[in-house]
Amino acid sequence: MAIADTINSFFGLVQTGGSQDIPSIQALFVSDSAGPPPVPNIGLTTGGPQFKYQSGIADLFNTLDKTFSSWVFDPASNPPLQMTSGSRVAVEATLTLGSVMNTWAPTTVPATPPLSVIEPAQGNGSKLPVCAVFTMDPNTTRIMNLALYFDRWKLGQDLWDKAHPAHIDK
Numbered sequence: 531m532a533i534a535d536t537i538n539s540f541f542g543l544v545q546t547g548g549s550q551d552i553p554s555i556q557a558l559f560v561s562d563s564a565g566p567p568p569v570p571n572i573g574l575t576t577g578g579p580q581f582k583y584q585s586g587i588a589d590l591f592n593t594l595d596k597t598f599s600s601w602v603f604d605p606a607s608n609p610p611l612q613m614t615s616g617s618r619v620a621v622e623a624t625l626t627l628g629s630v631m632n633t634w635a636p637t638t639v640p641a642t643p644p645l646s647v648i649e650p651a652q653g654n655g656s657k658l659p660v661c662a663v664f665t666m667d668p669n670t671t672r673i674m675n676l677a678l679y680f681d682r683w684k685l686g687q688d689l690w691d692k693a694h695p696a697h698i699d700k
Contacts, residue, residue: 533666536673537619540664544603552591556584559673569674575682579639589638597635597645599628603660617666625680626657630689644686656688 531539536558542548543555559570562583572581572590581590594601606622613620634645641647658680665675 531671533671536671537664541605546602546604552588555591556587559587560667572676574678575680578682579642581639586638589636593636596632599631602626617668619664621662623660623662624657625660628655644683648689654689656685658685
């Protein structure tokens, strides 16, 4: 499988109409290795939570499923902007989240404001641009690291029900 095939398979599993089948998503990532750095790893923005190892990948996607009424992660179309540098590929994408159904509470990382302080509320959602940077293992063409760069605080503002918590906009 080529690097492009792995990335296309990833988006096929997490985009609109995809299966969001967590074991199939995990299979696209390398096996656990303490590193340094530890792999596989999915990082949410600079300074955000780092979901490490296969258990962290499952935790991230399970938390998305439990927290939001719906979610999709789509590459931009016509065609998506991609920048490639060796084993790194950046893809322009969009993260769309439905209303908050449960508190954001992953089990493998600490609470991560602003998402962790938003109480469940009906009717709010978000659609954010994301730069997805894949670092691939050139030997296996599986994903070692996925860095998702987006505005966590804008996401918090979009999802906030404007009543609780009152401090999120200050």
